[in-house]
Amino acid sequence: IDPWGSPPAMSRITGPSGSQARFILIGVGLLLTLGMGIRQSFGLFLTPVTRDLGISAADFTLALATQNIIWGLSQAVVGAIADRFGLRLTMMAGAVIYIIGLATLAAAQGTLALIISGGLIGVALSCTATSLAMTACVRAVSVERRSTMLGLVAAAGSLGTLVVPLATQGLLAREPWQTGALFFTVLAVAMLPAAFWAGGADRMPVHRTSTTSMREVLGQAMRNRPFLVMSGAYFVCGFNLIFLTTHLPAY
Numbered sequence: 001i002d003p004w005g006s007p008p009a010m011s012r013i014t015g016p017s018g019s020q021a022r023f024i025l026i027g028v029g030l031l032l033t034l035g036m037g038i039r040q041s042f043g044l045f046l047t048p049v050t051r052d053l054g055i056s057a058a059d060f061t062l063a064l065a066t067q068n069i070i071w072g073l074s075q076a077v078v079g080a081i082a083d084r085f086g087l088r089l090t091m092m093a094g095a096v097i098y099i100i101g102l103a104t105l106a107a108a109q110g111t112l113a114l115i116i117s118g119g120l121i122g123v124a125l126s127c128t129a130t131s132l133a134m135t136a137c138v139r140a141v142s143v144e145r146r147s148t149m150l151g152l153v154a155a156a157g158s159l160g161t162l163v164v165p166l167a168t169q170g171l172l173a174r175e176p177w178q179t180g181a182l183f184f185t186v187l188a189v190a191m192l193p194a195a196f197w198a199g200g201a202d203r204m205p206v207h208r209t210s211t212t213s214m215r216e217v218l219g220q221a222m223r224n225r226p227f228l229v230m231s232g233a234y235f236v237c238g239f240n241l242i243f244l245t246t247h248l249p250a251y
Contacts, residue, residue: 014211020200022200024140025149027197028133031091032157034187034194035128036099036162040185043246044069044168048177055111057250063114064246068238070122071129078126080214088199089135094127095191102188106181128191136201169249 046060082090103118108114126132134150141149164187172180221227 015127021140023197024136024200027194028137028153029156030194031128031198033160034191036157036185037160038160040245041165041168043249044172045177047250059111059218061246063118066115066116067122070119071125074123074126077130082132088202090127091195091199092131094124095195098124098188103186106178112228136198139204140202
């Protein structure tokens with residue numbers, strides 16, 4: 001302790017600098033824009049993929065259903081991994097898995113490959129989409145600015161769901177669907193630097209009061225009525241949204 005009575009330097013908790021926060025928020029915004037934009041565009045592939053591979057619409061939508069179910073089921077596990085190994089490593093690993101899943105889609109010759117691709121992309125979304133991205137955003141800004149920045153970052157993801165499908169539709173009108181899948185793969189490669197920037201949130205101070213096991217967390221969630229109601233609302237929202245984005249382009 002110095003003679004002026006101030007606490008040791010190691011005990012001071014400081015927030016991120018302006019440039020640090022900026023890079024984190026840019027990375028988070030890009031992750032959501034690209035990751036969610038790609039995810040919302042798979043319905044555009046239904047007609048060309050089923051026609052080219054000689055499979056039914058039910059086969060294709062089974063792959064998308066697998067993607068969404070695995071995304072939901074893997075989020076708790078991915079969150080625990082991020083707590084242990086850090087946001088940066090988890091999100092960059094997710095971007096790599098996204099690339100592999102999209103490359104699998106581009107090379108698919110049947111339903112099994114589509115399902116494998118869907119499963120990989122589901123895990124990738126757990127690593128790169130809203131849950132971890134919002135965590136990084138919260139760490140990067142002050143409490144006073146948190147609501148505003150969460151809204152802006154969420155809006156960035158919505159921007160991707162507008163721009164990426166339009167670009168994909170224009171591409172598929174001129175090129176085979178495999179080219180569209182490769183276009184998605186290139187977008188996923190761009191998620192790697194975005195994940196690296198967003199992962200700078202690992203250096204931000206985190207206030208922890210206790211350590212809770214995964215079983216205890218899940219038990220608390222299952223006994224929390226507001227959480228269950230919110231989860232049910234998201235289930236209904238997702239069911240309708242995925243149905244529309246998958247089947248509406250065909251009409």
